[in-house]
Amino acid sequence: MEKAIIAPQIPVRRRNREHPFLRAALALGLLVACGYAGIFTIFQPNKNTLVKVPVNAQHILHKCASLNVVPGPPSNFHSREESDRYVAGTKATLIKNATIWTGNVDGLEVVLGDLLLDKGIIKAVGRVSTEELSAYQELTIILAHGAWVSPGIVDLHSHLGDSASPFLQGASDTNSVKGLVQPWLRSLDALNTHDDAYRLSISGGVTTSVVLPGSANAIGGQAFVIKLRPTEERTPSSMLLEPPFTFNGSGIIEVQPPRWRLLKRVVRLYDELQTLRSNFITPLRVIGENPSRVYSGTRMDTIWAYRQGYEEARKLKVKQDDYCAKAVAGKWNEVDEKFPDDLKWEALVDVLRGKVKIQNHCYEAVDLDGIVRLTNEFKFSSVSFSLSPFYWTADFARIVSKVAAFHHAHETFLVPDLLKKAYGHTPAVALFATNARYKREAYRGSEFAPRILADQGIQVVMKSDHPVLNSRYLLHEAQQAHYYGLDSNLALASVTSTPAKIMGQDHRIGFIRKGYDADVVIWDSHPLALGATPKQVFIDGVAQLEHPYTIAKPSAFQHVPKTPGFKEEREAALEYDGLPPLGPKKSFPGIVMFKNIGSLFLDKGHGIEQIFSPWTENNDSSDAIAPQIAVVENGKIVCIGSTSEECSSSAYLKAHIVDLDGGSLAPGLLSYGSSLGLVHISGERSTQDGTVPDGLTGKVPAILGGDLEAVIRASDGLLFSSRDALLAYRSGVTTGVTAPDSRGLLAGIGTAFSTGAAHKLVQGAVVQNEAALHVALSLSSSVSVSTQMAALRNLLLGGAKGDLGAQVTKVVEGKIPLVISVHNADIMASLVRLKEEVESVYKSKIQVTFAGATEAHLLAKEIGDSGIGVIVSPARPFPDDWERKRILPGPPLTQDSAITTLLAHNVTVGVGIVEAWAARNTRLDIGWAALESDGKISKAEAIALASSNLAKLLGLPSDTTSTLVATTGGTILDFESKVVGIVSAQRGVVDLF
Numbered sequence: 001m002e003k004a005i006i007a008p009q010i011p012v013r014r015r016n017r018e019h020p021f022l023r024a025a026l027a028l029g030l031l032v033a034c035g036y037a038g039i040f041t042i043f044q045p046n047k048n049t050l051v052k053v054p055v056n057a058q059h060i061l062h063k064c065a066s067l068n069v070v071p072g073p074p075s076n077f078h079s080r081e082e083s084d085r086y087v088a089g090t091k092a093t094l095i096k097n098a099t100i101w102t103g104n105v106d107g108l109e110v111v112l113g114d115l116l117l118d119k120g121i122i123k124a125v126g127r128v129s130t131e132e133l134s135a136y137q138e139l140t141i142i143l144a145h146g147a148w149v150s151p152g153i154v155d156l157h158s159h160l161g162d163s164a165s166p167f168l169q170g171a172s173d174t175n176s177v178k179g180l181v182q183p184w185l186r187s188l189d190a191l192n193t194h195d196d197a198y199r200l201s202i203s204g205g206v207t208t209s210v211v212l213p214g215s216a217n218a219i220g221g222q223a224f225v226i227k228l229r230p231t232e233e234r235t236p237s238s239m240l241l242e243p244p245f246t247f248n249g250s251g252i253i254e255v256q257p258p259r260w261r262l263l264k265r266v267v268r269l270y271d272e273l274q275t276l277r278s279n280f281i282t283p284l285r286v287i288g289e290n291p292s293r294v295y296s297g298t299r300m301d302t303i304w305a306y307r308q309g310y311e312e313a314r315k316l317k318v319k320q321d322d323y324c325a326k327a328v329a330g331k332w333n334e335v336d337e338k339f340p341d342d343l344k345w346e347a348l349v350d351v352l353r354g355k356v357k358i359q360n361h362c363y364e365a366v367d368l369d370g371i372v373r374l375t376n377e378f379k380f381s382s383v384s385f386s387l388s389p390f391y392w393t394a395d396f397a398r399i400v401s402k403v404a405a406f407h408h409a410h411e412t413f414l415v416p417d418l419l420k421k422a423y424g425h426t427p428a429v430a431l432f433a434t435n436a437r438y439k440r441e442a443y444r445g446s447e448f449a450p451r452i453l454a455d456q457g458i459q460v461v462m463k464s465d466h467p468v469l470n471s472r473y474l475l476h477e478a479q480q481a482h483y484y485g486l487d488s489n490l491a492l493a494s495v496t497s498t499p500a501k502i503m504g505q506d507h508r509i510g511f512i513r514k515g516y517d518a519d520v521v522i523w524d525s526h527p528l529a530l531g532a533t534p535k536q537v538f539i540d541g542v543a544q545l546e547h548p549y550t551i552a553k554p555s556a557f558q559h560v561p562k563t564p565g566f567k568e569e570r571e572a573a574l575e576y577d578g579l580p581p582l583g584p585k586k587s588f589p590g591i592v593m594f595k596n597i598g599s600l601f602l603d604k605g606h607g608i609e610q611i612f613s614p615w616t617e618n619n620d621s622s623d624a625i626a627p628q629i630a631v632v633e634n635g636k637i638v639c640i641g642s643t644s645e646e647c648s649s650s651a652y653l654k655a656h657i658v659d660l661d662g663g664s665l666a667p668g669l670l671s672y673g674s675s676l677g678l679v680h681i682s683g684e685r686s687t688q689d690g691t692v693p694d695g696l697t698g699k700v701p702a703i704l705g706g707d708l709e710a711v712i713r714a715s716d717g718l719l720f721s722s723r724d725a726l727l728a729y730r731s732g733v734t735t736g737v738t739a740p741d742s743r744g745l746l747a748g749i750g751t752a753f754s755t756g757a758a759h760k761l762v763q764g765a766v767v768q769n770e771a772a773l774h775v776a777l778s779l780s781s782s783v784s785v786s787t788q789m790a791a792l793r794n795l796l797l798g799g800a801k802g803d804l805g806a807q808v809t810k811v812v813e814g815k816i817p818l819v820i821s822v823h824n825a826d827i828m829a830s831l832v833r834l835k836e837e838v839e840s841v842y843k844s845k846i847q848v849t850f851a852g853a854t855e856a857h858l859l860a861k862e863i864g865d866s867g868i869g870v871i872v873s874p875a876r877p878f879p880d881d882w883e884r885k886r887i888l889p890g891p892p893l894t895q896d897s898a899i900t901t902l903l904a905h906n907v908t909v910g911v912g913i914v915e916a917w918a919a920r921n922t923r924l925d926i927g928w929a930a931l932e933s934d935g936k937i938s939k940a941e942a943i944a945l946a947s948s949n950l951a952k953l954l955g956l957p958s959d960t961t962s963t964l965v966a967t968t969g970g971t972i973l974d975f976e977s978k979v980v981g982i983v984s985a986q987r988g989v990v991d992l993f
């Protein structure tokens with residue numbers, strides 16, 4: 001459409017009161033962009049000036065006109081009949097009789113009816129007229145039978161495609177090591193289309209993600225929005241949703257309003273990569289030779305780097321505005337032919353022009369304050385620097401501050417008023433639900449933050465930071481936020497409509513509305529119920545699940561879960577500045593009577609049994625009875641009865657009474673797999689026991705006896721009262737089992753401790769001082785697997801001496817288990833053979849447990865036959881790296897999970913965790929495993945996965961499971977329940993929360 005103007009010297013006669021821009025525009029036959037109405041009389045042009053008009057004047061004027069146009073869809077967007085992402089040939093789909101959460105009316109609207117999808121968009125919601133339907137010759141009809149339907153899940157913070165799964169060094173592209181402020185980098189340039197996680201995240205209902213650069217830089221670069229479905233083109237670019245016009249180079253003539261741009265910024269104290277190092281098992285995840293040289297810097301350096309960057313941008317913007325003021329005034333003599341621009345800084349100039357939604361990684365009050373100051377110093381989105389008022393657009397009032405959201409933002413709930421002082425508007429907050437304390441910045445993180453922020457009128461988004469959390473389960477973050485108090489409408493919005501708004505795509509995604517993208521999910525339960533799983537996922541109207549495996553969920557799961565209410569806890573989180581006391585409110589050494597017990601689970605020595613369950617209309621099982629009473633003395637049950645007469649000993653009259661309101665008593669859970677009990681803050685070296693020396697890859701000091709004699713005991717390094725341990729205790733995880741923290745082959749002797757104990761010398765604090773011997777074999781080690789295997793063989797067949805030799809003897813005599821951390825099926829197969837070899841040499845049976853064991857399902861039969869037990873951790877698998885690639889994902893992708901497959905082969909199965917913060921969620925992990933087993937795992941078996949089975953697999957005494965957990969609102973497995981007390985036989989007390 002551009003035409004060169006062939007008159008280098010056009011004499012322009014100027015009349016009074018005629019605006020120069022208008023004249024220039026008219027003279028050049030240019031269609032002027034919107035927004036200049038009403039300001040034509042400000043300049044008083046000189047009369048009768050001869051002006052030299054450059055050939056590209058039209059281009060320049062157009063560029064000037066578009067500089068401050070507010071991004072967004074073209075005004076006729078909503079009259080579209082077909083999506084720009086429509087895949088030709090996709091059949092129209094009618095979803096009949098659905099319960100549709102639309103996102104409208106603040107997330108409160110639910111429509112019962114039908115949904116028509118065609119041409120990549122939603123054609124009708126609720127009632128679809130017969131005329132409209134009669135137009136279709138071919139229509140796929142889905143009978144939803146009242147199933148819940150929601151918009152596709154939207155992830156505001158992901159590294160999907162940039163941070164590769166499985167991790168391969170050649171495909172991990174999240175951080176640049178070349179500088180602190182690099183607004184010119186683009187996550188799109190690193191987007192890997194072959195990531196295993198696309199399909200997995202879609203199977204969790206995720207349809208759209210913002211792919212952000214990593215967090216090692218202060219300004220890490222530009223983020224891009226993608227839809228997760230495979231495209232015919234198979235290219236990164238074809239996955240983009242409404243990319244800004246500038247994504248392929250600047251200087252494109254913008255015929256429509258521009259699209260929103262996204263920028264990733266980080267304020268952080270220290271080398272982020274150090275955290276990565278300590279959080280991940282394999283140091284190979286770190287790229288670059290000496291990152292600290294690039295990343296060294298404090299908060300003060302970071303903020304200065306910002307100010308420098310923005311000052312560059314500000315100067316450039318002033319130059320541009322000055323230039324345009326002259327060009328528009330027709331003062332062509334005073335400007336160069338070239339519009340002042342700079343590819344390096346144009347993204348930051350766009351920030352100052354209000355065209356970029358900044359996604360600011362920022363945790364603590366100190367950093368939030370720094371950023372709020374920065375927004376006010378540089379007036380992001382403001383045009384007040386502009387020398388010319390001509391560049392105000394009619395839409396000026398719509399321009400919002402460009403810190404769109406603070407991400408991670410663990411301390412935002414403590415400083416809502418600060419957030420409200422950000423220039424222009426209050427940023428949203430994008431949070432994890434319960435993932436916290438992994439570094440100092442996250443130490444004060446609270447599960448109550450979403451509710452507290454929402455109460456302050458601040459928009460809440462739940463995000464995955466995939467692969468930090470597997471975005472397949474992003475909805476679970478919203479479920480937890482709701483459990484801890486966020487209203488259900490806001491919780492659902494936090495992963496759909498709210499992130500869509502914050503990324504500037506709410507004109508087409510995040511809602512179920514006529515004309516919106518046909519990104520919808522049909523769920524097997526209410527989306528906020530634990531374990532909600534898609535029955536089908538549509539992206540751009542294309543069904544994504546080929547043969548979904550669907551479970552019929554109980555009717556109770558079709559409603560919004562009732563949450564316990566955590567008012568007191570929420571208030572304490574604020575009162576104590578994010579660090580509320582976590583111990584019990586009271587510890588009763590005497591007699592406590594629990595009444596109104598709906599169900600009781602006990603370990604009578606052969607694993608967990610359900611002693612009774614509540615009698616209801618729907619539960620006529622043989623163990624169903626009316627609510628019971630249990631009397632506890634010295635931490636042990638002394639009487640169970642249905643009325644108080646049955647437990648009427650006069651001694652019980654003084655009992656403290658606890659009403660469980662139909663809840664349950666069940667054995668306390670165990671947690672294994674993380675460094676729980678050895679660490680307060682994993683990112684801070686001085687808060688943890690540390691890593692043991694490894695004989696294979698380093699040197700074991702002679703003072704320890706050297707490689708063949710040293711054995712490290714986790715019990716020597718126990719650190720009590722970590723917040724993760726206390727939170728685990730409050731959530732029914734009463735025992736932590738931990739091995740020494742190792743990156744190599746030999747970890748040492750594991751220990752079991754009470755998560756609620758104040759220190760090691762308290763009675764019952766150490767449950768078992770020495771338990772199993774722990775080793776690890778991995779493809780990610782710096783020595784070969786065959787070398788690791790040879791070393792293990794050497795140790796087991798007599799190579800070990802002294803202290804280590806004595807422990808190995810216990811292993812080969814079958815007295816303590818050998819717990820082997822291993823994920824890869826081929827390594828497990830070699831270990832099955834090694835076990836046979838060792839057993840034939842010693843003529844004894846050895847106890848072996850595989851831990852981690854992501855690929856164990858591939859050898860379920862052989863593992864079962866060899867009598868090896870398996871601890872699956874995490875409970876729901878993810879292909880983090882090559883040795884974990886072959887996962888069994890479970891519904892809706894497969895009927896079976898690793899857990900059900902192993903159980904079917906009579907393997908003793910436990911479930912573990914990977915990071916310490918996750919210990920508190922154990923009860924949900926096992927509840928979820930039972931749910932998705934579709935009846936194959938009973939409640940008692942589910943509890944066994946994290947109690948009696950784990951105890952057996954880790955070499956703990958059978959009375960480990962004698963601690964009981966009291967819950968209200970359901971059993972320990974139920975999402976709606978709450979732990980109210982712990983009955984400790986070891987300590988002879990009842991702790992009440």
Ligand SMILES: *[C@@H]1O[C@H](CO)[C@@H](O)[C@H](O)[C@H]1NC(C)=O
Nearest residue numbers: 096097098113144145146147
């Ligand atoms: C919708 O589905 C529910 C649940 O299956 C059923 O009870 C109801 O009759 C259905 N309504 C219509 C209009 O088909």
Ligand SMILES: *[C@@H]1O[C@H](CO)[C@@H](O)[C@H](O)[C@H]1NC(C)=O
Nearest residue numbers: 861864865903904905906907
């Ligand atoms: C598992 O054990 C049960 C009961 O002992 C037995 O009937 C079944 O055949 C075993 N299954 C496998 C796969 O070994």
